[in-house]
Amino acid sequence: MKGTIDLINNRLLASGQLVNGSVGYATVGRVIIDDALEGAKITDAQYAAYEAALFKVQEHDYATAQDAKQLFTQEHTAAMNQLTLAVDLLGSATSVLATATSVATIAEEADTKPEQAALQEMLLTEEYTIQATEVATYNNAVDQVEQYAQQAGAFMAAANNTELTSSIDTYTAQNSLVAGQYTAITYTQSVDEFVITWDGAGTGWTGYLTDDMKNAEDLYGANAYMQQNGSPVRGM
Numbered sequence: 001m002k003g004t005i006d007l008i009n010n011r012l013l014a015s016g017q018l019v020n021g022s023v024g025y026a027t028v029g030r031v032i033i034d035d036a037l038e039g040a041k042i043t044d045a046q047y048a049a050y051e052a053a054l055f056k057v058q059e060h061d062y063a064t065a066q067d068a069k070q071l072f073t074q075e076h077t078a079a080m081n082q083l084t085l086a087v088d089l090l091g092s093a094t095s096v097l098a099t100a101t102s103v104a105t106i107a108e109e110a111d112t113k114p115e116q117a118a119l120q121e122m123l124l125t126e127e128y129t130i131q132a133t134e135v136a137t138y139n140n141a142v143d144q145v146e147q148y149a150q151q152a153g154a155f156m157a158a159a160n161n162t163e164l165t166s167s168i169d170t171y172t173a174q175n176s177l178v179a180g181q182y183t184a185i186t187y188t189q190s191v192d193e194f195v196i197t198w199d200g201a202g203t204g205w206t207g208y209l210t211d212d213m214k215n216a217e218d219l220y221g222a223n224a225y226m227q228q229n230g231s232p233v234r235g236m
Contacts, residue, residue: 003085004050008042015040045092049085065180068168072159075185079152086148090141096134154187157212158194164208168196175201189213 018037025032065071158164172179177198184197192213193206214222225236 003089004046004053007046008050011040011042011046043092045088045095049088052088053081053085063180064178067179068165068172069159071168071179071182071185072155072165074180076152076155076159079148079155083145083148083152086141086144090138090145093134093138093141097130097138150189151187153212153214154189154194154209157209158187161208164194164205167205171203172198177201 015037018040022032022037063074065074168179171177175198182196182198182202183200184195184202186195187193188195191206192209193204194208195204196202222232222236226232229236
């Protein structure tokens with residue numbers, strides 16, 4: 001939710017600066033160009049991301065989980081919400097870069113002087129050149145998708161792992177704890193470890209998801225499966 005609001009706030013900040021500059025130039029007789037204030041507008045993608053985040057917060061289940069399966073299921077839902085937003089942001093960042101890379105086709109076909117001059121003119125504009133900030137935004141979005149996809153997958157795998165949930169339920173029962181009253185929960189894929197803390201007390205559970213790990217090659221395979229069959233399945 002915060003990420004979507006931050007994006008809108010950035011546009012509001014830009015609006016104040018751009019409007020102030022516009023008024024200043026208008027006062028002294030300078031002419032601002034068409035779309036000079038475009039950066040102040042809230043895009044459809046940004047508003048859609050905000051709407052989606054708002055809906056998910058409004059609909060989220062904040063009930064206290066009574067056992068480990070409920071705990072992991074709630075965490076999976078929260079991570080999937082964040083993943084949806086990250087995918088939306090990546091889509092927007094990809095669209096920006098795709099506009100710039102679209103000149104490749106034009107460059108391939110530019111075999112006359114007028115066409116080459118037109119290509120050169122395009123490449124002098126910001127829209128058709130890749131900016132370092134755009135690359136950083138794109139890469140950050142990719143990182144967020146990886147992070148939330150990993151977390152969501154881990155929480156769902158954990159919810160379905162009866163050996164793990166039983167171990168956690170035994171721990172909470174022995175220590176008079178309620179599963180959903182935890183103060184922190186983390187999952188570290190590199191060591192396959194969940195660490196859960198309840199009011200200063202807690203411990204880790206390691207090695208339960210080894211059979212659920214997937215690499216880049218698996219991701220390509222999953223994409224091919226879903227392109228052909230639609231809905232994902234565990235065995236794809």
